[in-house]
Amino acid sequence: MRKSKLVLAAALLPLAACSTMGEGTDLGIYQLVRVKPTNVGNGSVTVLPPRPWNKQRRVFFFDSLRWVEDWTLNGPYLDGLTFVTALPSGEYLVRQRKSDERQVPKFRSDMTAPELAAMLATAYRVRGGAVQFNSLNLQPRQFLGYPGFQFDFEHLDGDELWRKGRAVGAVVDGRLYLMLFDATRSHYYGNALPDFEVMANNARIRHS
């Protein structure tokens, strides 16, 4: 059985957090995000979080890509917020080997919203350990001032928990901008969704 990276990462967390080098140093897994305008991903997008969040080092689900950044409030097991900023055509949401038997599809700049939604669904199945994935809603929505989409979904994962998520995204100048919120369905989704909504609405592309 393949391991779920998401879940595996979560399992490793407590150990890391307990280490003496953990909190408060640059070697920690988290960095505090304060309530002030914050650049995310490759720095091309700014958001203003309504309360403090925790920025994760890039070792998790969508890992080690400079266009992608993960935040969490209560730990990745329970909730997570992913920013994808200016992902170029032909790139992937995650790092993966060509020889992996199951692949997260590559992003192409001509993808329509239904294709992007399907790409996310496959990402959850391939890398998130989802055994069941239900699309709940796909509707038009402005994002960063551009016509985009909102995608709502829920999935049952290998750890037998139902999680629920919302993605808001748009393709701007051929690059993918996306905010992705995913949390356990019973409590944490509703808990942090308002934060997500605030940030999805105040997110701006930085014009340098």
Added chain:
Amino acid sequence: MCMRCVEISRRSLLVGGGALVASAATGVAQARTRPADMVPLIGPGFRPTETDEKGLWQLMDRAEEEISGSNLLVKEPELVSYLQDIIGHVGGPAAKDMRIYLAHIPDFNAMMFPSGFAVVFTGLLLRMRNEAQLAGVVAHESGHFLRRHMIRSWRDQKRKSDLFAIGAMAAGMGGAAGGVYLGDYVQLAQLGTILSLFAYSRAMEAEADAMGARLIAEAGYRPVEMANVWEQLIGEEDASARYRRKQRRRGSLFDTHPSPNSRMADLRLSATEVTVPGRIYDDRRARYLSKIAPIRQMLLEDQVKLNDPGGSQYLLNTLAQDGWNGMLRYYEGEVWRLRNRAGDDARAAQSYAVAVAYPDAPAEAWRWHGLSLIKEGRSNEGKAALGRYLRMKPAAPDAPFIRQMVG
């Protein structure tokens, strides 16, 4: 059969390997196991009497309790009773004692536990072309139980101290509710780890094959279908591996099972032996298809959306040997679309176009057909196809977006 117990394989490779060497030394591994020699070692209503086996059953009862309460199980009553019915036909003397659970996991696997319950993955149902094939796999698993393989290997290997390991695992599963578990891809698969302690030898796999052949023949299924299952599985593994230009999956079924070609040959030979001249055997394909019809699209969706193009393509072609239809053509298109290499959009578009020509094309085929047409610049035709999609599925989750596209 534990056909794809990747988790199991690494350990059992070592353990099973040792058993193999031992049996080879005595010459046991050389002889083919014949169905005629396969007598069930237990009768109806079997309960363990010896201490070690009793302890094992107690732990298994806990494991079964965990499993039966899992929300990963497919609980559709019709389907569950169908599987129970099959094990009731090919379970030999223990037919009435065995339980079977269907887990929603898109892999090819089935496993039997020492106390007589089996877990079948939904990925298995997708790959079976008829009821005889499914019955063959279930019969193979029954064979492990009827031949008492778990307790035999346990005792053979004198690994009784591992009983504690099982206990710890069972406790771990109980503890999962308290939030103290180290997650796996699928918690249920942790039971695969339990199974690894029983590491069937190749000789035991051969026994289960022979026993299985006998059981399905007695139940009136065409015996050769067991060999066909094996052939399909080898083909899929190879196709998936070839696609990625590498060897078969590491830790694949071939580690623990007899070499594929000799096994297939043995299965074919066994099929001939158990065939009684003049008796009519059936594959019960129509019944199978009607039983899994309610979840067929889910099964295909689970597989194709994993984006393993080599494996999925092979699988679709195998299923299409019984005839292409709109559903299969649609998923063929999905394989291309998700693969997303240069030229794949055209291939996908072609599959969608073919799919919608069939009366059974799922609504989604119309959606992708429409989106493909629009991308090709055939906007009006595309919008018409999307309109068709919306009429078929007015409450589709993406209807708001598609409506906007249609304008």
